Amino acid sequence: MNDQPVLRASGIYKSYQKDSLEVPVLRGVDLDVPHGKITAMVGRSGSGKSTLMHLLATLDRPDQGEIYFRGKRIDNASRAERDAFRNRDIGVIFQFYHLLPELSAVENVLAPMMIGQSTWQYFRHRKAARLRAEAMLDRVGLLHRASHKPSELSGGEMQRTAIARSLMTQPSVLLADEPTGNLDAETGLDILQLLRGLNREDGLTVVMITHDDSIAAGADNLLRMKNGRIQDERLKQAA
Amino acid sequence: MVHFTAEGTAMYRWLLCFRYLRTRYIALASIVSVMLGVATLIVVNSVMAGFAAEMHDRLHGLASDILIECHASGGMPDPEGHLKEIRAILGDKIEGASVSVHVPAMLGIEFNGQLITRHVNLVGIDRETYDTVSQFGRFLLHPQNQAMVDFNLRDDGYAPDRDHFPESGWTYRRQKASYEKLLAEERDRIDAAVRRSRGEQPTAAVDPSNDAAAQGPSMAYGLSPATSEANDPGQAKIFDASVDQFPGIVLGIATCSSRMRDSDGDVRDHYYCRPGDDVRMMFPNASDNAKVVNQKFTVIDLYESGMSEYDSTFAFVRLDQLQEFRGMINPESGIRSVTTVQLKLVPGANLNEARDDLRRRFPPDVYAFNIQTWRDMQGPLLAAVRLETTILNILLFLIIAVAGFGILATFFMIVVEKTRDIGTLKALGASGSGVMSIFLSYGLLLGIVGSGVGMVGGLMFVKYINSIAAVIEKITGQEVFDPTVYYFNSIPTIVDPITIAWVVAGSILIATTASVLPALRAARMNPVRSLRFE
Numbered sequence: 001m002n003d004q005p006v007l008r009a010s011g012i013y014k015s016y017q018k019d020s021l022e023v024p025v026l027r028g029v030d031l032d033v034p035h036g037k038i039t040a041m042v043g044r045s046g047s048g049k050s051t052l053m054h055l056l057a058t059l060d061r062p063d064q065g066e067i068y069f070r071g072k073r074i075d076n077a078s079r080a081e082r083d084a085f086r087n088r089d090i091g092v093i094f095q096f097y098h099l100l101p102e103l104s105a106v107e108n109v110l111a112p113m114m115i116g117q118s119t120w121q122y123f124r125h126r127k128a129a130r131l132r133a134e135a136m137l138d139r140v141g142l143l144h145r146a147s148h149k150p151s152e153l154s155g156g157e158m159q160r161t162a163i164a165r166s167l168m169t170q171p172s173v174l175l176a177d178e179p180t181g182n183l184d185a186e187t188g189l190d191i192l193q194l195l196r197g198l199n200r201e202d203g204l205t206v207v208m209i210t211h212d213d214s215i216a217a218g219a220d221n222l223l224r225m226k227n228g229r230i231q232d233e234r235l236k237q238a239a
Numbered sequence: 240m241v242h243f244t245a246e247g248t249a250m251y252r253w254l255l256c257f258r259y260l261r262t263r264y265i266a267l268a269s270i271v272s273v274m275l276g277v278a279t280l281i282v283v284n285s286v287m288a289g290f291a292a293e294m295h296d297r298l299h300g301l302a303s304d305i306l307i308e309c310h311a312s313g314g315m316p317d318p319e320g321h322l323k324e325i326r327a328i329l330g331d332k333i334e335g336a337s338v339s340v341h342v343p344a345m346l347g348i349e350f351n352g353q354l355i356t357r358h359v360n361l362v363g364i365d366r367e368t369y370d371t372v373s374q375f376g377r378f379l380l381h382p383q384n385q386a387m388v389d390f391n392l393r394d395d396g397y398a399p400d401r402d403h404f405p406e407s408g409w410t411y412r413r414q415k416a417s418y419e420k421l422l423a424e425e426r427d428r429i430d431a432a433v434r435r436s437r438g439e440q441p442t443a444a445v446d447p448s449n450d451a452a453a454q455g456p457s458m459a460y461g462l463s464p465a466t467s468e469a470n471d472p473g474q475a476k477i478f479d480a481s482v483d484q485f486p487g488i489v490l491g492i493a494t495c496s497s498r499m500r501d502s503d504g505d506v507r508d509h510y511y512c513r514p515g516d517d518v519r520m521m522f523p524n525a526s527d528n529a530k531v532v533n534q535k536f537t538v539i540d541l542y543e544s545g546m547s548e549y550d551s552t553f554a555f556v557r558l559d560q561l562q563e564f565r566g567m568i569n570p571e572s573g574i575r576s577v578t579t580v581q582l583k584l585v586p587g588a589n590l591n592e593a594r595d596d597l598r599r600r601f602p603p604d605v606y607a608f609n610i611q612t613w614r615d616m617q618g619p620l621l622a623a624v625r626l627e628t629t630i631l632n633i634l635l636f637l638i639i640a641v642a643g644f645g646i647l648a649t650f651f652m653i654v655v656e657k658t659r660d661i662g663t664l665k666a667l668g669a670s671g672s673g674v675m676s677i678f679l680s681y682g683l684l685l686g687i688v689g690s691g692v693g694m695v696g697g698l699m700f701v702k703y704i705n706s707i708a709a710v711i712e713k714i715t716g717q718e719v720f721d722p723t724v725y726y727f728n729s730i731p732t733i734v735d736p737i738t739i740a741w742v743v744a745g746s747i748l749i750a751t752t753a754s755v756l757p758a759l760r761a762a763r764m765n766p767v768r769s770l771r772f773e
Contacts, residue, residue: 050771059666059766080670087668094770098663102258114251115669122250165667 012065040219091166270689272642277693289731335371363561390487650757662769675762682754
């Protein structure tokens, strides 16, 4: 579509305050997330992958450096703009799924829609929203579990639900923090297949943190992080 | 790319609120205290309002709107002239007027050969007009007297709707008289037998006219002749209790009875005297050099208003008779004096204004008049009830405030428990104020549920309060609503919608306020930290 990177980070520094000690986590990260590719980030615990992902998702702000989404700077945008960005432009999935336990699968999928719209807007479009949520669940193969609560779903099913939720507002980037980290190898591969399919069919850009080399091997790009820097960046040609 | 979201009203917060409401029972437990507080407030306010209204009604019914009392023992002469003057001042605001004589008196009741004395307020009333200024007849026991009091003893039929009321009236009086006659004859016979055995000559029985003299008024020397006239015929012929009566008197029921519990725990009234019995009254005459008038009366009815203050201090006789006994009739002109003028104003008339008008006409430094409205007289009592209600309201709202702190603590726990979900919501694009509104709405919802249930519970309690009192009595054996203390047969209640609205609104406000701090904490929660919280 275009060659401009969907997400770009340049010169990112981030440190956390632990007691009175400043612990640097990211020390000058430059990163381009190319459009329509699956990018995998690997690295040891504490290497800063998760922090980088939170910064990309605007859940946190860098101490130094800039983050751009489609060429527009987002790290210093207003709170409301960042909330809207998270709601519309990116989808996030987590290692521990983070579904809301009080809501059924389909309601969890609907949640971003409810957050992004006023009650009145939502009520006006609720039929369409519901249909879309069911379509998303169908896409991840869970339509038959739509009315189940997260506690009644298996780990793989919860992660599929989380993926369906992240796709609800048609984001252009999916940020996945160890999406398979809590699943057995086989289920993990299923999830990966699902992400691949989304990438192939919808051109969805995926940024994924993983520990699993076999999962990482399936990515288009591989970033290796060490001590708060990107140590090794390997661009593969799309298969 | 910049989208503005209408977050404040977003749908998810209501969905989550209702889900939290259905799944967090601990929060429901925390609003039980709100519920109880609201219910108690409604019950207390209704009962207090009922009591106050009942008391208000009774006090107002018993007292006339405006009371003009003359301090002088001889009272004010020419009541008609005064009334004419009063009518000229107040015009058509007057609905009724009555004059009466109030005099402190001592009541003597002979009971089982002993004399029981009571301090009473003896009132001479004009039976034609007295009922137009205050409720009187309806508190009498005999149905015919209720329509129009007749100061003559009735045959029987007193208090037909009352169990355990002793037999009264002429029937009883005749029985008593014949019994006493028999007793006297028996005593004479024994006396005679004793004398005979001693060898004395039998003498005539005690001269009955001496007896009658003792029963008649013991004339204070120098009284006006009109006073003695009334009983002259009685003295001339022999007084026969089975056919004759003394001047009629209506006694306040508590002056001659006591209410207590028998061994079964039932409330019983014990009467020292009843309609048909004779009592003695001692009161000062109207002269400047006051002497005591000692006069016998026949009880012709009893008066029960439900206000112990009235029931235990009042005795009513005919105005003209009391004026005669006290020497309040000018022997030359025949003008009678009264001590009190009672006025009833038309409904809605301004009592204070009328009182002030009268005070201007009869200034206290010229006239020995004390002009008061019924509210002036009962002011301390009404104020006490108001104060009591206010204090109870404050105390109970403090209870709800305590419940508010319970909600605060519970909400903090829920916020901590929901840390991860809060992070998730923020990651999905929910704003801080959106997250805050979840918990604020949750508090609001809990407040509505708590005070709603409390309101329904309180109203049901008020509705069935007498049955509930009966059940509690049965279970505990303790009387909840003691009729020996209160003169109401059932607990009076008045439900005031405005009070209820205030109570409910106040408790919802407290519940919502209590959720502000936890909600702020949720809103300020760092999403990254809450997402890491595993």
